Amino acid sequence: MSAAPAPGVGAKAPADDSARPVGQSRWTPYALLSPGLLWLSVFLVVTTIMLLPMSLSSGRAFSGDGTFSFDWQFANYADAWTQYVVDTPIFQKSLIYALIATVLTLVIAYPLAYTIAFKAGRWKNFLLVLVIAPFFTSFLLRTNAWQTILVDTGPVVSFMEASGMLSVFHAINTPDSWPSWAQIFPEGLSAENRVLATPLAVIIGLAYNFLPFMTLPLYASLERIDVRLIEAATDLYSSAWTAFRKVTFPLSLPGVVAGTLLTFIPAAGDPVNPALLGSTSDALMGNAIDAQFKATGNYPLAAALSVLLMVVIVAMVAVYVRRAGTEELV
Amino acid sequence: MSTITIDERRAQALAQLPPYREPGIATRGLRWVRAHLVQFCAALALLYMFIPVFVVVLFSFNSPTSKFNYVWNEFSTSAWVNVWKDPEITDSLTISIQVAVVSTIVATVLGSLIAFAIGRHKFRGRGATNLLIFMPMATPEVVMGSSLLTLFVAAQQEGSLGPVTIIIAHIMFSISFVVVTVKARIAGLDSRLEQAAMDLYADEKTTFRKVTFPLVLPGIVAGAMLAFSLSFDDFVITNFTSGQTVTFPMYIWGAAGRGIPPEANVVGAIMFGIALIIVLVPEIVRSVRKR
Numbered sequence: 001m002s003a004a005p006a007p008g009v010g011a012k013a014p015a016d017d018s019a020r021p022v023g024q025s026r027w028t029p030y031a032l033l034s035p036g037l038l039w040l041s042v043f044l045v046v047t048t049i050m051l052l053p054m055s056l057s058s059g060r061a062f063s064g065d066g067t068f069s070f071d072w073q074f075a076n077y078a079d080a081w082t083q084y085v086v087d088t089p090i091f092q093k094s095l096i097y098a099l100i101a102t103v104l105t106l107v108i109a110y111p112l113a114y115t116i117a118f119k120a121g122r123w124k125n126f127l128l129v130l131v132i133a134p135f136f137t138s139f140l141l142r143t144n145a146w147q148t149i150l151v152d153t154g155p156v157v158s159f160m161e162a163s164g165m166l167s168v169f170h171a172i173n174t175p176d177s178w179p180s181w182a183q184i185f186p187e188g189l190s191a192e193n194r195v196l197a198t199p200l201a202v203i204i205g206l207a208y209n210f211l212p213f214m215t216l217p218l219y220a221s222l223e224r225i226d227v228r229l230i231e232a233a234t235d236l237y238s239s240a241w242t243a244f245r246k247v248t249f250p251l252s253l254p255g256v257v258a259g260t261l262l263t264f265i266p267a268a269g270d271p272v273n274p275a276l277l278g279s280t281s282d283a284l285m286g287n288a289i290d291a292q293f294k295a296t297g298n299y300p301l302a303a304a305l306s307v308l309l310m311v312v313i314v315a316m317v318a319v320y321v322r323r324a325g326t327e328e329l330v
Numbered sequence: 331m332s333t334i335t336i337d338e339r340r341a342q343a344l345a346q347l348p349p350y351r352e353p354g355i356a357t358r359g360l361r362w363v364r365a366h367l368v369q370f371c372a373a374l375a376l377l378y379m380f381i382p383v384f385v386v387v388l389f390s391f392n393s394p395t396s397k398f399n400y401v402w403n404e405f406s407t408s409a410w411v412n413v414w415k416d417p418e419i420t421d422s423l424t425i426s427i428q429v430a431v432v433s434t435i436v437a438t439v440l441g442s443l444i445a446f447a448i449g450r451h452k453f454r455g456r457g458a459t460n461l462l463i464f465m466p467m468a469t470p471e472v473v474m475g476s477s478l479l480t481l482f483v484a485a486q487q488e489g490s491l492g493p494v495t496i497i498i499a500h501i502m503f504s505i506s507f508v509v510v511t512v513k514a515r516i517a518g519l520d521s522r523l524e525q526a527a528m529d530l531y532a533d534e535k536t537t538f539r540k541v542t543f544p545l546v547l548p549g550i551v552a553g554a555m556l557a558f559s560l561s562f563d564d565f566v567i568t569n570f571t572s573g574q575t576v577t578f579p580m581y582i583w584g585a586a587g588r589g590i591p592p593e594a595n596v597v598g599a600i601m602f603g604i605a606l607i608i609v610l611v612p613e614i615v616r617s618v619r620k621r
Contacts, residue, residue: 016515029451033459036440036505047477048469054480061483068483072607108378111371119369129609130376132477135559136605137383141598144590145382148389148400211379213467220514250345261468269470276586285471286566293570304346306473313469317461326460327399 048310054303057117061297067297069099073155076304084288084305091183091308096184097199098175098268101214108207113218113255114248118227131215138218139209145277146205150195150277157195166190187281189312197279205273214259221255221328222248243287254328265313285309356531383602397589409592416593422581423597429493429577430561433500437561438554441500441508442546445553464510465511466503474503475570476567482571491573499571500561506559508553515549555608562601 054078059068084090110184116127133141149156160166171189189198225248249256271285273284285292285305292302334342353361363370389399414420448459463473466474478499482491492532527537565579572580582594 029447029453032443032447032451036444036509037459037462039440039502040466040505043478043481043498044466044469044474045462047481048473049475050480050484051473054484085336093425108371108375111368112375115369115372125409125613129613131379132556133602133606133609134379134383135556135563137386137598137602138579138582138594139563140565140579141386141590142382142597144582144586145385145389148385151400208378208382211375212395215375266470267474271472284438286470289472289476290566290569293479299480299483302476304474309470309473310611317464317468321457321461326464329460329464 003112012261026277049307051303055300055307057300057303059300061299063297073300076253076300077308078300080304080308084285085120086181089183090283090288091285092181093143093184094268094309095312097203097206097263097282099202101267102214102260102264104203105211106260109211109214109218109259113215113222115221116215117222117225128219131212131219135212140272141278143205143209146201146208146277150187150201150204152194152196157193160195161193166192166195196277197282199278199282201277202274202282205277206270206328208265209273210263211268213262217258217262218252218255221252221258254324257324258329261316261320264317268312277320279304295328347534372569386595387599387602390592390599393507394589394592397591399590399592406592409596413593413596417590418576418581419578419593419597422576425493425575426562426578429496429500430558433497433504433561434554434558436497437501437504437557438550439509441505441551441553441557442512444505445509445516445549446546448572449513463506466506467510471503471564471566475499478502478567479570486572492575493571495571496568496575496577499567500564503564503567504557504560507556508550508621511553511556512546512549515546515552519545523595536588555605559605 053070054068055075057068057076058073062068085092099289112131116124116131120127148154151157157166169190170188170192171208173185177188185199187198192199193200195204207320208262229251230243233247234240238246249251268284269286270284271290274282274284274287289305291307292298292305381576389402390409391407392399392402393404393408395403396399444459444463447453448456463520478495482488487495504620519542524537524541527541528534532540563579564577565583568577568580576584578597583588585591585594
């Protein structure tokens with residue numbers, strides 16, 4: 001980041017009052033920013049960049065002398081490609097599970113955020129507290145609780161089975177004739193009489209875990225909408241649905257996209273839900289990276305997998321920033 | 331073409347309408363649901379959010395028949411009585427609380443400073459700053475954890491993996507959440523209050539101390555609470571940076587394979603209760619004072 005302050009920051013009064021600093025000096029913002037940003041730079045940016053040389057190194061943590069040497073091992077990427085894309089579609093699975101979970105989260109979170117923003121009245125703060133309240137119980141315990149909720153003999157699974165939902169989900173599968181890289185749901189989205197240890201359980205868990213991360217940005221952008229715009233639409237004879245489709249929803253798009261980023265990307269790399277709710281064939285990228293680091297000690301291959309995931313993330317964030325700028329990100 | 335008055339036209343139109351009937355209970359019920367469909371869906375979403383919490387609390391009162399606490403057997407308070415007798419739980423809880431306290435303090439200070447810079451100042455590099463703050467929230471934890479481990483390995487610090495490296499990691503991912511929370515509070519601040527203080531001859535320091543800071547404080551407290559719960563709850567990143575140290579989430583993870591005891595649910599229920607008290611008591615006090 002450039003250390004040079006904007007010309008005349010101290011001298012010229014800013015255009016709007018809200019940006020008027022109390023203690024105004026040209027160096028003040030940089031003094032305030034630098035400790036935190038330095039921490040993030042060292043322990044986030046530098047570490048992420050260091051994945052690159054590691055992904056091109058050779059060596060193992062738990063065998064040989066346990067050290068790594070940087071020698072342009074592009075073979076790590078070839079290995080990652082054959083093992084996690086071609087032979088078993090773990091990379092594609094991660095993206096598809098995360099995509100379904102994100103759509104589900106958006107559909108569930110939107111009415112909630114809309115209600116809090118427009119219909120809650122004096123209950124607004126209380127409802128916002130409720131949205132983050134589940135955070136305060138250990139998320140491992142909450143994820144584990146889904147094992148109880150979705151237990152094979154329980155009411156939820158019985159209802160889904162009796163209503164035929166499970167048959168439908170089970171029918172959604174990738175045919176055996178498809179090549180190995182396309183086998184996303186080889187056994188179907190769920191089993192005929194079981195949800196646990198199927199892709200459906202993992203997706204339910206992912207959607208559950210990231211619900212607050214979708215709800216809060218949605219709420220933030222809905223709350224900023226000038227209600228008079230919606231009133232103007234209805235005054236001009238638009239139906240409630242048309243007003244929503246043409247006014248409210250487009251204006252909430254920054255929140256939709258921010259929430260999507262905050263849900264999709266972490267979900268694609270989450271190792272906990274697949275491990276606790278899925279079967280071994282539901283292992284996703286998070287589990288693969290975790291296993292290569294922790295079990296195999298193949299840090300270079302794990303780093304290559306992380307880099308692959310980061311490429312997707314950086315691409316998605318870049319598209320968002322080009323369209324909407326950075327001001328609404330945080 | 332014959333001309334008719336507006337009243338005649340109206341009478342004709344009314345005559346063509348079917349006679350008015352009071353809508354039945356089913357129609358009215360359907361209308362009510364349609365009018366409140368959004369709220370109804372919101373209630374379902376909240377239900378989805380809270381069922382697992384409810385299960386966690388409920389099963390802290392279960393007396394499971396096997397090691398696995400998945401099926402309800404019978405009501406028992408034994409887990410609540412014995413929760414502090416299991417050294418694995420108390421030790422891991424102690425470490426988690428120590429880590430969370432230190433990382434919360436540092437992250438809250440660093441994050442609040444950034445929030446004041448973003449909310450109150452104009453500076454170059456705003457876009458880069460926003461991006462840098464967004465990244466920890468949008469990066470998968472596995473990537474952050476593994477890259478931190480890579481850094482510590484490259485710096486030949488594998489031996490020092492433990493509470494310090496956990497705290498470093500927790501500060502890193504908590505800062506952004508503090509920034510977002512505090513920034514929202516600053517953005518909602520009425521800057522005329524500060525101007526009024528200045529007009530009344532308060533200097534900049536006094537204005538900050540007596541007006542700005544007290545107004546932003548609730549946001550800082552909320553940010554700190556979020557940072558504490560994120561740190562206390564983190565498993566994935568901690569798992570990479572902990573070495574031999576076992577935090578409470580890591581204890582649960584280890585126990586998941588051999589069966590999580592109801593005592594762990596008790597800790598989860600207590601944490602939830604404490605957080606609700608901290609959040610709700612000031613709200614209640616405020617509404618009582620208003621009367």
